[in-house]
Amino acid sequence: MIGAEGQRTGPGTIGVVAIAAAVLVFLAAPVAIIVIVSFSGADYLTFPPPRLSLRWYERFFGTPEWRQSIVVSVQVASLTMVFATVLGLAASLALVRGRFRGKGAIYAMLLSPMIVPTIITAIGLYFFFVKLKATGSILAMAVGHTVLALPVVVIIITATLQGFDLRLELAALSLGASRLVALRRVTLPLIAPGVVSAALFAFLTSFDELLIPLFLAGVEVQTLTVRVWNSLLLEVDPTIAAVSSFLIAVTCAVLGASALLRRRTDV
Amino acid sequence: MAAPEGVRAGAEVRLQGLTKLFGPVVAVSDVSMTVPAGSFFTLLGPSGSGKTTTLMMVAGFVHPSRGAIAIDGIDVAALPPQKRDLGMVFQSYAVFPHLTVSENIAFPLEVRKVSAAEIRRRVGEALELVRLTGYERRLPRQLSGGEQQRVALARALVFRPRVLLMDEPLGALDKKLRAHMQLELKRIQRHLHVTVIYVTHDQEEALTMSDRVAVMRGGQTEQVGTPAELYESPVSPFVADFVGESNFLDGVVISTSPDGRAVVRAEGGLELRGTSREPLHVGQRVVAAVRPEKIVPQDARASELNRGKGVVDQIVYAGDATRYSVALGATGTLTVKVQNRLASRQLATGDLVELAWDPGDTRLFARASDER
Ligand SMILES: Nc1ncnc2c1ncn2[C@@H]1O[C@H](COP(=O)(O)OP(=O)(O)OP(=O)(O)O)[C@@H](O)[C@H]1O
Ligand SMILES: [Mg+2]
Numbered sequence: 171m172i173g174a175e176g177q178r179t180g181p182g183t184i185g186v187v188a189i190a191a192a193v194l195v196f197l198a199a200p201v202a203i204i205v206i207v208s209f210s211g212a213d214y215l216t217f218p219p220p221r222l223s224l225r226w227y228e229r230f231f232g233t234p235e236w237r238q239s240i241v242v243s244v245q246v247a248s249l250t251m252v253f254a255t256v257l258g259l260a261a262s263l264a265l266v267r268g269r270f271r272g273k274g275a276i277y278a279m280l281l282s283p284m285i286v287p288t289i290i291t292a293i294g295l296y297f298f299f300v301k302l303k304a305t306g307s308i309l310a311m312a313v314g315h316t317v318l319a320l321p322v323v324v325i326i327i328t329a330t331l332q333g334f335d336l337r338l339e340l341a342a343l344s345l346g347a348s349r350l351v352a353l354r355r356v357t358l359p360l361i362a363p364g365v366v367s368a369a370l371f372a373f374l375t376s377f378d379e380l381l382i383p384l385f386l387a388g389v390e391v392q393t394l395t396v397r398v399w400n401s402l403l404l405e406v407d408p409t410i411a412a413v414s415s416f417l418i419a420v421t422c423a424v425l426g427a428s429a430l431l432r433r434r435t436d437v
Numbered sequence: 438m439a440a441p442e443g444v445r446a447g448a449e450v451r452l453q454g455l456t457k458l459f460g461p462v463v464a465v466s467d468v469s470m471t472v473p474a475g476s477f478f479t480l481l482g483p484s485g486s487g488k489t490t491t492l493m494m495v496a497g498f499v500h501p502s503r504g505a506i507a508i509d510g511i512d513v514a515a516l517p518p519q520k521r522d523l524g525m526v527f528q529s530y531a532v533f534p535h536l537t538v539s540e541n542i543a544f545p546l547e548v549r550k551v552s553a554a555e556i557r558r559r560v561g562e563a564l565e566l567v568r569l570t571g572y573e574r575r576l577p578r579q580l581s582g583g584e585q586q587r588v589a590l591a592r593a594l595v596f597r598p599r600v601l602l603m604d605e606p607l608g609a610l611d612k613k614l615r616a617h618m619q620l621e622l623k624r625i626q627r628h629l630h631v632t633v634i635y636v637t638h639d640q641e642e643a644l645t646m647s648d649r650v651a652v653m654r655g656g657q658t659e660q661v662g663t664p665a666e667l668y669e670s671p672v673s674p675f676v677a678d679f680v681g682e683s684n685f686l687d688g689v690v691i692s693t694s695p696d697g698r699a700v701v702r703a704e705g706g707l708e709l710r711g712t713s714r715e716p717l718h719v720g721q722r723v724v725a726a727v728r729p730e731k732i733v734p735q736d737a738r739a740s741e742l743n744r745g746k747g748v749v750d751q752i753v754y755a756g757d758a759t760r761y762s763v764a765l766g767a768t769g770t771l772t773v774k775v776q777n778r779l780a781s782r783q784l785a786t787g788d789l790v791e792l793a794w795d796p797g798d799t800r801l802f803a804r805a806s807d808e809r
Binding site: 335342355 | 496518527533602
């Protein structure tokens with residue numbers, strides 16, 4: 171039966187809607203609960219919280235170790251963003267524009283970190299950096315995260331480049347621009363939305379990733395995710411909820427920014 | 438951009454044995470031609486005949502497999518596109534969507550490090566030339582197709598290239614606007630004395646705009662000449678068919694005379710006379726081509742004319758002219774085009790008519806095989 175809006179209605183539809191609603195609830199509920207608990211006034215994790223307060227946020231932002239972890243996480247994520255975006259852009263240009271043998275193999279290789287379990291990558295990187303005596307450094311963690319972020323960056327930027335009209339670049343060349351000038355003044359401004367959103371995803375990939383820094387972090391230099399993990403092993407207090415809410419807020423902000431960006435360039 | 442100041446009249450472009458292979462595909466094969474300085478030269482041909490490939494080799498975006506390109510006598514093989522100083526207008530316009538009209542036009546001057554004051558002056562002149570003054574701050578998406586095309590044209594001319602390359606630049610415009618832009622292009626080309634190499638598959642456009650036309654087919658040039666030469670004396674049935682329109686009658690030569698004329702018996706028995714560029718011999722299989730507007734129903738009385746009796750089969754009224762399909766029995770069908778002048782008689786389907794046309798308008802082509 172066809173409804174007024176051309177949509178089928180009936181028992182089947184109701185079933186689908188019910189399942190979809192259940193899935194959404196299961197996806198969103200943990201987030202909602204964590205956020206609510208983070209404002210709890212109780213001394214331990216309870217739901218629903220007996221009263222509301224900001225004490226766990228005070229604890230989170232007031233503790234030097236937690237504050238330092240925020241700085242470390244942001245540094246690692248920022249470096250990852252820069253590395254992955256620059257490398258990913260160069261690789262994407264070569265993959266989309268270039269005509270050379272083994273292109274498919276190189277593409278597959280760049281995407282392989284998505285297939286290999288992260289723990290395997292983490293262990294491999296650990297042995298590598300131990301040899302270099304470079305564990306515990308921000309750079310090492312950023313390099314590790316760059317490996318993880320590259321596939322996303324390459325996928326987003328190659329997709330953007332595929333939609334780019336190559337004739338614009340040819341036109342720039344015919345008008346006397348060198349290849350570099352054509353890239354800088356014509357291609358990059360036009361694919362900027364794709365590049366920026368790839369950069370944001372690279373940032374997020376690093377910001378909420380645990381395994382790589384778990385292997386590569388030092389005693390002094392710990393990302394937020396590692397410190398959450400370590401403190402979970404010792405005791406569970408609602409500070410964790412505040413930290414988690416903070417991570418969720420950052421993720422939402424970055425995703426929101428990238429959505430806004432896409433909307434602006436669509437008009 | 439006023440031409441008189443520093444007249445850099447267009448350059449001569451010479452192609453010599455130009456060939457391009459894409460793997461096994463022969464896109465362009467042994468093309469040689471000279472584009473005279475300051476002329477409007479058109480590459481005309483059906484889809485896939487190698488027009489774009491030829492143009493791209495001149496522009497430097499495609500490397501020739503063989504052959505040479507010389508601009509004013511200087512071989513440009515070693516020069517990349519950005520060093521050739523050729524203006525180029527693409528079918529898709531390729532206007533930079535993120536730059537305003539004046540930024541688009543300023544682009545080639547900026548990359549040449551022209552001073553800001555000079556850029557402002559020349560962008561203003563270029564806008565005036567293409568009649569877009571007042572559009573400076575608009576973005577391409579705020580322009581119509583025709584306006585975008587004029588921006589692309591201004592941008593390709595503002596750095597005073599000596600040769601302007603255009604690949605079907607009017608393909609996406611409606612008929613009216615197209616006719617208008619054709620006139621504009623001609624006006625600008627005459628004003629600047631720039632050499633234009635123009636690609637189109639629209640024979641009408643080629644005939645009205647060009648000083649010379651090269652008809653391309655299967656990667657080769659079939660005929661190079663002025664529009665009148667192509668129309669009045671095509672060298673092959675292909676040109677007779679592609680440039681303008683022709684009726685074709687298959688037949689056999691039954692007698693020849695030394696002035697190139699020959700009498701042919703068409704397949705249905707109709708005898709007709711025509712002219713040929715190459716000597717024909719009796720018994721040879723030929724194709725006779727005659728244009729629809731050269732055939733006149735009935736009135737002509739001179740004995741020199743080819744004649745055939747037939748029945749009006751189909752009528753297509755096109756305003757200024759009417760086209761009749763006249764069935765000549767076993768010989769086939771001829772298309773006849775009659776201008777609708779004052780008091781011109783309209784025929785009706787089923788009317789019996791006598792058709793007459795001049796042997797001088799009947800071109801005979803030897804049939805190599807079953808080729809047309
Ligand atoms: N990059 C390429 N690789 C392989 N074949 C090609 C390539 N470019 C063109 N060709 C082939 O070369 C021939 C000529 O192409 P070209 O684009 O020059 O034709 P054209 O005359 O411009 O046609 P159109 O009017 O359709 O634009 C075609 O058969 C085409 O398939
Ligand atoms: Mg083409």
